[in-house]
Amino acid sequence: MEETLQNEDIEQDRRSLPPSPRSASSIRSLVRSIVSHRVGRSPSAGWEILQPYEVMKAVEEKDIIFLMEIRDKAFPLLLQSSGGETPLVHAIRTGNKDVAIVLLGAFSRWINYLEDADIQKPQTQSYLKTLRVGLKLAINEGLAKSQSDLIASFMQTLVMSEGDKWVYSQASTVSRALNAGTEGKPVRVAGDAVRRFATKELGKADLIASLEDYVANATADLLMFGAWANALQTIKGAPMPSYYFARDDRVYKAFTERLDAHKADIKRSCSRRLKWQLQVLRDGLEGRSITYRVCPHQLV
Known part of the structure; x- marks a missing residue:
């Protein structure tokens, strides 16, 4: 049951993204990424003190289930830089395109769920500022790697974050x-x-x-x-x-x-x-x- 709910959650995040052309091979790759991580894991020291390196490790291992748990329990870490890179930029730079799509879907979902009253809060504004900076860097990195089908999605999420x-x-x-x-x-x-x-x-x-x-x-x-x-x-x-x-x-x-x-x-x-x-x-x-x-x- 838990696995079914997690896969449905991933599908909802994917739907949060603006439409972007996907090849049959990239779709198969995403499915393999999801299936290969059926069992979720917990951070080494608990969610309260989850470390940025653990997020980067999840990106490198394409641990999508764990990244979705981070989204739900420690979302700001998905925006935090480690070693000079955010998780999104790191995913693109290392060629983990499926992870980049999942992260972008998580950002889009978070923005869509923001209430009008929340947007004016200083903490939310800080998150949005970080998100805008990270996405601009991701656009540049995506162009450098010729991952052009993600650019339109980045653009829309940037506009959404601006309000x-x-x-x-x-x-x-x-x-x-x-x-x-x-x-x-x-x-x-x-x-x-x-x-x-x-x-x-x-x-x-x-x-x-x-x-x-x-x-x-x-x-x-x-x-x-x-x-x-x-x-x-x-x-x-x-x-x-x-x-x-x-x-x-x-x-x-x-x-x-x-x-x-x-x-x-x-x-x-x-x-x-x-x-x-x-x-x-x-x-x-x-x-x-x-x-x-x-x-x-x-x-x-």
């Missing part, structure tokens, strides 16, 4: 670009914001398909955030939830629901340019998938 502040700040910048029309180059402004956010090294990844897919979707989401923010200058309505950002098609659904709910107000109160932009975004992004890579060219 409301970054999303709404960039949406405000994009809204001003939209107000300037095509001269404001809103698509470029939104795309540049996403690229700058992760790390200065991200420019080396221009040809990585999974990264370009993520950047395109995040760019489109920022455009919808910005356009709706402009609409709220003249009509009354609910803002776009920041936690929808770059998570499948949630932003588009929320965007179109708001357009439908406030159709009359938009027609009566919004400028001709804004009404055109809202319609272009609605039509241009309809039916997009998580790999949609083209923003409406009319807005460029």
Whole structure:
């Protein structure tokens, strides 16, 4: 029973990750990693004084079950450096890709489960800061090792860890670009914001398909955030939830629901340019998938 629950827990963490292409061989490798560690182990001196080297040893041995126990009982240790490396960076550097995916899933799950009240706590902010730094290092290391299918997942987790502040700040910048029309180059402004956010090294990844897919979707989401923010200058309505950002098609659904709910107000109160932009975004992004890579060219 315990083994079944642990395997289900691992599957839930895997589902917490943003979609990333997986080969048949990598899936088989992950299954072997799980099966080969059926019996969990305990830290040598108890959970209260678990040592960072024990976490690194679990990474090297691909002891996924033990890492999941650390997640539940001593989560901060998954963020702590040992020998100048975090467990995530160490997993990538040593080629333990399956462990890196499990760790990323654990981080994503932790962020998803944060309550609004918890985000403002100093301890939580400290963890988020450490997580952001570690993920940026992991992005650089992943690029160096050409493990490109993890980059989009790293990007999304970085955005999730940043919270409301970054999303709404960039949406405000994009809204001003939209107000300037095509001269404001809103698509470029939104795309540049996403690229700058992760790390200065991200420019080396221009040809990585999974990264370009993520950047395109995040760019489109920022455009919808910005356009709706402009609409709220003249009509009354609910803002776009920041936690929808770059998570499948949630932003588009929320965007179109708001357009439908406030159709009359938009027609009566919004400028001709804004009404055109809202319609272009609605039509241009309809039916997009998580790999949609083209923003409406009319807005460029």
